[in-house]
Amino acid sequence: MRNAEFNDPRLVQVYDAQCPWSNDDDLFLSLANEVPGSRVLDLGCGTGRLTVALAGAGHTVTGVDPARASLTAAQVKPSAEKVSWIEGTAADAPASAFDLALMTSHVAQFMVDDAEWDATLVDLRRSLVPGGRLIFDSRDPRARGWEKWNPVDSRARVTLPGGTDVDLWTEVTELKGENVTFVHHYIFSDTSEELLSRATLRFRTEETLRSSLEASGFEVEHIFGGWHREPAGQGDGEFIVVARAK
Incomplete structure (x- = not known):
C-alpha cells in the first residue's frame, strides 16, 4: 500500500513507536514559541506528536491530515482535546486564520508533482494572515x-x-x-x-524551494541546514525553511 505507514492502523502504531520526540520537534516548537499564543496550522500533522505539544505551549492549534488512521491515533493523545482536527489537505484550511503554518517530518517531500506542491503553497498563503510565517523541512539532496x-x-x-x-x-x-x-x-x-x-x-534543491515560495507569495527569511540552526549545507543534511507571507 502506498504510504501505508500513515493509513494502516497497525503501521501507524509502529510509526509512533519508531518516531519519539526528537531534535526536530525541539526546533519547530522553539520557532513557534518565538510568537507566543499564535494561531498555528499543522499541515500533515500525522499522529499529533508536535501538534499537541504546540497546544500545550499555549498556541491555538489546528491539525490537518488526509490520513484517517493517523488522525485517529492523534485524537486519543493527552491534550488532544485542545486541538481542532481536520481530515483533509491545505485546501480545507480556513482563509486568513493563522499566524503560523507548519509542515514537519518532511511532509513537503511527499508532494512530488509541481502542480500539487504549488497548489499547496498557494493554499497555505491563503490560510495565513499577511506577515504570517510558513516553516517546514525538506532533506537537502546534496x-x-x-x-x-x-x-x-x-x-x-x-x-x-x-x-x-x-x-x-x-x-x-x-x-x-x-x-x-x-x-x-x-x-x-x-x-x-x-x-x-x-x-x-521529492528532493528539491534550495533554488527550487526558494523560487516556488517566491512565486506563491512568500519571502524566505532563513534556510537552516540542521536542527541547531546551522547554515544550509551544514548540520544534519536538511533544509529548514522559514518564510513569511508577503
Whole structure:
C-alpha cells in the first residue's frame, strides 16, 4: 500500500513507536514559541506528536491530515482535546486564520508533482494572515540521505506498547531525477507477517524551494541546514525553511 505507514492502523502504531520526540520537534516548537499564543496550522500533522505539544505551549492549534488512521491515533493523545482536527489537505484550511503554518517530518517531500506542491503553497498563503510565517523541512539532496535507505543501514527494531517486536528496514527501488521511490518493510514478531509501505519523495534543491515560495507569495527569511540552526549545507543534511507571507 502506498504510504501505508500513515493509513494502516497497525503501521501507524509502529510509526509512533519508531518516531519519539526528537531534535526536530525541539526546533519547530522553539520557532513557534518565538510568537507566543499564535494561531498555528499543522499541515500533515500525522499522529499529533508536535501538534499537541504546540497546544500545550499555549498556541491555538489546528491539525490537518488526509490520513484517517493517523488522525485517529492523534485524537486519543493527552491534550488532544485542545486541538481542532481536520481530515483533509491545505485546501480545507480556513482563509486568513493563522499566524503560523507548519509542515514537519518532511511532509513537503511527499508532494512530488509541481502542480500539487504549488497548489499547496498557494493554499497555505491563503490560510495565513499577511506577515504570517510558513516553516517546514525538506532533506537537502546534496546529503544523499537515501543512500542509507538499504536493508543493512536502515534496519531497526521497535517494541509496540503491547510487547510485540517489529523488525523494519527500508530499500530504495527507483531514483528518477529528484524523486526517490522506496519501500518500508515491517515484520511483526507475534505473527511473522510482513507489511509493506511504498512511497516517493521529492528532493528539491534550495533554488527550487526558494523560487516556488517566491512565486506563491512568500519571502524566505532563513534556510537552516540542521536542527541547531546551522547554515544550509551544514548540520544534519536538511533544509529548514522559514518564510513569511508577503
